[in-house]
Amino acid sequence: MSGATPATEATEPQGKQEERGASSVLREILESSSLVVFAAILASLVLGGILIVVSSDDVATAAGYFFARPGDTFVAIGHSLGSAYAAMFNGAIYNTAADSFANGIKPLTQTLTMATPLIFAGLGLGLGFRAGLFNIGAQGQIVIGATLGAYVGFAWHLPVGLHLLVAVVGTMIGGALWGLIPGVLKATTGAHEVIVTIMLNYISVNLLAFLLSKDAFQQPGSDNPLAPPVDGSARYPSLLGSSYSLHWGFVLALLAAVGVWWLMERSTLGFTFRAVGSNPRAAKTAGMSVPLTYILVLTIAGALAGLAGSSQVLGTQPSLTTNVAASFGFDAITVALLGRSRPLGIVIAAILFGGLNASGPSLQVQAQLPIDVVLVVQSLIVLFIAAPPLVRFLFRLPEPRRVKEVTA
Amino acid sequence: MTAVATAPVSAASVLKPNYRNAIIYGVIALISLVAFGLTPHASASTRFAFARPTDFVQIPTVTVPSMATALTMSILALGLAGYAAWAASGLRKVGAWLPIVFGVLVVIAMLTWAGAGKENTSMQVTGLLTGALVASIPLVFGALSGTVCERSGVVNIAIEGQLLGGAFLAAVVAGGIADASGSRTLGAYMGLIAAPLAGALIGAVLALFAVRYWVDQIVVGVVLNVLVVGITNFLFGTLMRDNPQLNQAIGLSALPIPLLGDIPVLGPVLFRQNALVYLMYIVVIVLHIMLFKSRWGLRVRAVGEHPKAADTVGIKVNRTRVRNTILGGAIAGLGGAFFTVAAGLAFGKEMSAGKGFIALAAMILGRWSPKGALAAAVLFGFADSLREQFGIIGSSIPSEFLTMFPYIATIFAVAGLVGHARPPAAEGTPYKK
Numbered sequence: 086m087s088g089a090t091p092a093t094e095a096t097e098p099q100g101k102q103e104e105r106g107a108s109s110v111l112r113e114i115l116e117s118s119s120l121v122v123f124a125a126i127l128a129s130l131v132l133g134g135i136l137i138v139v140s141s142d143d144v145a146t147a148a149g150y151f152f153a154r155p156g157d158t159f160v161a162i163g164h165s166l167g168s169a170y171a172a173m174f175n176g177a178i179y180n181t182a183a184d185s186f187a188n189g190i191k192p193l194t195q196t197l198t199m200a201t202p203l204i205f206a207g208l209g210l211g212l213g214f215r216a217g218l219f220n221i222g223a224q225g226q227i228v229i230g231a232t233l234g235a236y237v238g239f240a241w242h243l244p245v246g247l248h249l250l251v252a253v254v255g256t257m258i259g260g261a262l263w264g265l266i267p268g269v270l271k272a273t274t275g276a277h278e279v280i281v282t283i284m285l286n287y288i289s290v291n292l293l294a295f296l297l298s299k300d301a302f303q304q305p306g307s308d309n310p311l312a313p314p315v316d317g318s319a320r321y322p323s324l325l326g327s328s329y330s331l332h333w334g335f336v337l338a339l340l341a342a343v344g345v346w347w348l349m350e351r352s353t354l355g356f357t358f359r360a361v362g363s364n365p366r367a368a369k370t371a372g373m374s375v376p377l378t379y380i381l382v383l384t385i386a387g388a389l390a391g392l393a394g395s396s397q398v399l400g401t402q403p404s405l406t407t408n409v410a411a412s413f414g415f416d417a418i419t420v421a422l423l424g425r426s427r428p429l430g431i432v433i434a435a436i437l438f439g440g441l442n443a444s445g446p447s448l449q450v451q452a453q454l455p456i457d458v459v460l461v462v463q464s465l466i467v468l469f470i471a472a473p474p475l476v477r478f479l480f481r482l483p484e485p486r487r488v489k490e491v492t493a
Numbered sequence: 494m495t496a497v498a499t500a501p502v503s504a505a506s507v508l509k510p511n512y513r514n515a516i517i518y519g520v521i522a523l524i525s526l527v528a529f530g531l532t533p534h535a536s537a538s539t540r541f542a543f544a545r546p547t548d549f550v551q552i553p554t555v556t557v558p559s560m561a562t563a564l565t566m567s568i569l570a571l572g573l574a575g576y577a578a579w580a581a582s583g584l585r586k587v588g589a590w591l592p593i594v595f596g597v598l599v600v601i602a603m604l605t606w607a608g609a610g611k612e613n614t615s616m617q618v619t620g621l622l623t624g625a626l627v628a629s630i631p632l633v634f635g636a637l638s639g640t641v642c643e644r645s646g647v648v649n650i651a652i653e654g655q656l657l658g659g660a661f662l663a664a665v666v667a668g669g670i671a672d673a674s675g676s677r678t679l680g681a682y683m684g685l686i687a688a689p690l691a692g693a694l695i696g697a698v699l700a701l702f703a704v705r706y707w708v709d710q711i712v713v714g715v716v717l718n719v720l721v722v723g724i725t726n727f728l729f730g731t732l733m734r735d736n737p738q739l740n741q742a743i744g745l746s747a748l749p750i751p752l753l754g755d756i757p758v759l760g761p762v763l764f765r766q767n768a769l770v771y772l773m774y775i776v777v778i779v780l781h782i783m784l785f786k787s788r789w790g791l792r793v794r795a796v797g798e799h800p801k802a803a804d805t806v807g808i809k810v811n812r813t814r815v816r817n818t819i820l821g822g823a824i825a826g827l828g829g830a831f832f833t834v835a836a837g838l839a840f841g842k843e844m845s846a847g848k849g850f851i852a853l854a855a856m857i858l859g860r861w862s863p864k865g866a867l868a869a870a871v872l873f874g875f876a877d878s879l880r881e882q883f884g885i886i887g888s889s890i891p892s893e894f895l896t897m898f899p900y901i902a903t904i905f906a907v908a909g910l911v912g913h914a915r916p917p918a919a920e921g922t923p924y925k926k
Contacts, residue, residue, distance in 0.1 A: 140732060280857065455729070468702065
């Protein structure tokens, strides 16, 4: 398995690896082939299936008399798996029980709605990964972005059009501020961004809880930690009519993906980001400012994560609560890794995860399974993708030949 | 940039007096003077209760004038800041007693201020300290786990998952054994034994991916946390829902130590606890001695600082790392038992509630040493206990800010603003021959 080391690393002295160890491993993840990604998803679904089967009562009952009638056990296994995956399909893509196409397709629009914040936040995290920064702070950036955007949304009363624009910019500023902190700390003191962003996640939630306990952030006459709903003029218009939850935030997310692609692949700034990500030392020698890059990358990533907050408070869930970020910030890490930090990959991965998340309720109602099986499948996918040698070993895939030099 | 920035600082500290700590002390003391010393009403008083009605030695409740006490404490703290400045000017070293005494003074000022004018309630000092100790248990185990792993060069972000896994397995085993044998005590102790196994298993997975497959240790840790949340939530909704006997509220009973438990104030706090707390004392002491005084500790630290050198003298780098990661996992798993069998609670979804990350913070603040981890964890536990105490007596400090304290302290620590936190050099880097 040791043959998987990139040739560039094997010849490198140990001392130099210390600085770029994390980014080079990230690069290995980014370069894993599509086949490995596919195999990883398959392996995760199989393992998730095993969990479903093991916990199924019917299977347990049938296995009790396995040697008398082995067929029953397999029927029960098939049934429990079948009902789980059917429920996922009904919840995420098309509801076969619906009376019309318009209703049947609702789950798919729900999937896209759930994918929207993941696209935004995933793009931000992917940007960081490619610059060699492991930013876990999307959760906090979403919270602060959503807080600022929601405040603009319910406290200011601006004309239609302008209001939405200002609110969206508000979410971006909030997220960017929260990304600026680890950026500046990393650039000036070398504080590790992972630790700082984890801590900022917790600080943001407590800050929001504190704000929601103040009158300015509560509905008039109420003492609940629930902000007033955002004005209609500050909400994303719905994309397919009011019976669907899908809103224009999704389109904005796709535009953001195109923007990030342009930034990373076509602009000088993106080239700097990638150069710093692949070798900070070389980038510095070439005259690029590594600290400034760290600050810029984390700030832009924060702004994108803030936009993820906008798709919640200005779209799906127009009242600010402490749960506004749900687990989007953490899911986005998985999405960015799965999408190998490329905008297109992130969009696809986000839709996959949006689908998995959207299937949760129907999994619970239709197949009587806890939503959490989705979490298990999601985390297994990333674990497998992160370890290409393991997946190659499991599926007996050949070792890749690394003739092409790294272009990231 | 970072290398450039740190080098002159260390060089300067040798030649020029460094007033940074003295300035920090001074600012805190001034804030204490203004916020706690000058705001209470001149005639208000604060009541401190030192003993609970059940304690062996009864100490009468002490009533002090709020303003005078808070002012005195703040001025004494200011004096200490001055002493620190004097010591810095002459390049004299100040001992560890200074920050401790300084902290105690400021805390007394704050407690006096918070309890000022509350005639019918009193500050429960014993309750406050017991709460601090209890709240620090998972943090101590978690921080020790992180220390053991990181000293060997493996970053353990999965502490949160290991705590949760330990809590879950402890509950299941305790419930199962209690149900089968009919003895709840036996169940509780078996749960305590099972908890480290869950943590060790998660540690083993971390070691597999991080040491064997060279996957980024932080990625693995983050994902393992999600995975453990997923699995425990799933089993909570299936296994535990279908078999309620596997998730009962079974608790370890307190084992008061004779004589020691009768010491006023400290006795009930330190020596009237359950087995997990005594285990914690033992683990901290043993690990501190082992890590810094034994051959094993020297080897572990060598592996974490300079794996190549360690390998050259014949230490098996990756084997050491795998063993330490599993050992660290087991320690965190044991800490997880705190949430269920030690607290006498049934398992609940995601009940570790971010304590693993605070433990990580305690490890950093404690500068990767068991003694430091203990001190930092107790400090964070105290902040937590203070939040509860303030909630009871009603204070104007919002509880959210007290909750934030450990996180903010950690950011200051990693940014090098409070002391210099330097992790083991080879941390996070896979060792490839």
